[in-house]
Amino acid sequence: MRKYINLPQLSILFVGLFLLSACAEAPKKEEKKEEKKEKVESAPASEQIIDEEVSFMLPSPIQIAAIFNRAGLEYKSGLTNNPTNVDKYNTKTSKYLNFGVYSADLAYAVLNNQQQAAIDQLNAVKKMSDAIGMPNVFGGGDLIKSFESNIGNQDTILRILTTIKRRTDEFLMENEEESKEAIFFSAAWVEGMYIGANSTSGNAKVEPRLIEQMTILENIIKALRVQQDPSLDLNFLIDGLTNVYQTYNDFENVRKFNQGEIELSAVKLSDSELSTLTNQITELRTQIVNG
Numbered sequence: 001m002r003k004y005i006n007l008p009q010l011s012i013l014f015v016g017l018f019l020l021s022a023c024a025e026a027p028k029k030e031e032k033k034e035e036k037k038e039k040v041e042s043a044p045a046s047e048q049i050i051d052e053e054v055s056f057m058l059p060s061p062i063q064i065a066a067i068f069n070r071a072g073l074e075y076k077s078g079l080t081n082n083p084t085n086v087d088k089y090n091t092k093t094s095k096y097l098n099f100g101v102y103s104a105d106l107a108y109a110v111l112n113n114q115q116q117a118a119i120d121q122l123n124a125v126k127k128m129s130d131a132i133g134m135p136n137v138f139g140g141g142d143l144i145k146s147f148e149s150n151i152g153n154q155d156t157i158l159r160i161l162t163t164i165k166r167r168t169d170e171f172l173m174e175n176e177e178e179s180k181e182a183i184f185f186s187a188a189w190v191e192g193m194y195i196g197a198n199s200t201s202g203n204a205k206v207e208p209r210l211i212e213q214m215t216i217l218e219n220i221i222k223a224l225r226v227q228q229d230p231s232l233d234l235n236f237l238i239d240g241l242t243n244v245y246q247t248y249n250d251f252e253n254v255r256k257f258n259q260g261e262i263e264l265s266a267v268k269l270s271d272s273e274l275s276t277l278t279n280q281i282t283e284l285r286t287q288i289v290n291g
Contacts, residue, residue: 073206075112079195080105081289083124089131093233094291096180099128100187101289108195110161115151122147125164137167182223186237187288189213189220194285197278207274211267217245240284247280 081101089095106121126144129137138144143160150156172178193213200206221241224234248254253267269277 073196073199075108075114075117076195076199077117079198080108080117080121081124081191083120085289085291086124086127086131089128089291091233091291092132092231094288095128095132096183096232097187097237097288098291099125099132100184100189101191101285102128103184104188104191104195107161108192110154110157113154118157119148119151129168134168134171136171137164179223179227180229182220183227183232183234186220186224186241189216190241190281190285190288193281197274197281200274200278207269208265210277211264211269214245214248215264217241217248221245236287237284240280240287244277244280244284248277 081098083102086098086102089098102121102124106118106125109118109121122144126138129135143163147157147160150160168184169178169181172180193210196206196210196213200210221238224238224241227234249258251269251273253262253269256262257264257267
């Protein structure tokens with residue numbers, strides 16, 4: 001049986017015609033109680049659904065970065081994963097996950113016009129792409145050269161990033177590994193949330209974006225649980241995301257939202273709750289980038 005898991009797409013406005021997206025829909029208040037019972041806390045992290053094929057729609061890392069960029073999130077040096085770490089990722093799992101991490105970091109650098117950082121992150125993405133067996137994504141190096149020569153032209157750079165995303169999707173489809181995109185995206189999501197959560201100080205617009213992003217976490221976990229590649233060890237990631245999910249849903253205003261008492265726009269986190277969420281995301285992100 002085919003089971004469809006939709007990771008809601010995120011609506012953003014880009015300069016140019018190259019990045020199209022849709023909006024992350026909040027769960028509807030009239031959602032049935034029976035559906036609520038399917039929350040991820042009831043299933044062990046090691047559980048795998050091996051008799052179902054999953055289809056899902058994923059936004060790209062640059063879409064996540066753009067959400068925070070539009071909220072006024074400024075670039076903070078030192079938050080991203082150091083490109084020199086690429087050589088320490090020796091396991092298949094760490095390569096897959098940090099391909100996603102570096103993709104998010106690349107988007108973060110590009111949208112904040114950090115030219116040298118963007119070049120360094122692109123080279124890290126390429127190395128990870130080659131390491132996990134997707135050399136065709138970057139071809140013979142023409143994309144790298146074009147990226148470097150057009151680094152001051154954001155429209156062209158965004159077009160190149162769109163090409164990378166398209167080629168990645170094509171590779172996965174041709175090799176019947178579309179589900180692997182959930183792994184890339186989960187790590188990119190963690191990295192985006194890590195950057196956003198550690199940049200909330202002095203910017204009240206970032207917190208609502210974090211809350212919006214939390215609405216897709218349950219489906220990310222579901223998509224990871226149905227991965228069937230025994231050579232990938234995703235239990236720590238599923239456990240970590242599940243802990244984040246459970247913690248978030250225990251927050252007072254989030255409980256009210258889940259019970260239909262308030263709208264998503266009315267959900268506010270206390271300083272203590274935001275700190276707890278930030279710490280859990282940071283801990284999980286550290287596990288990912290440490291390989």
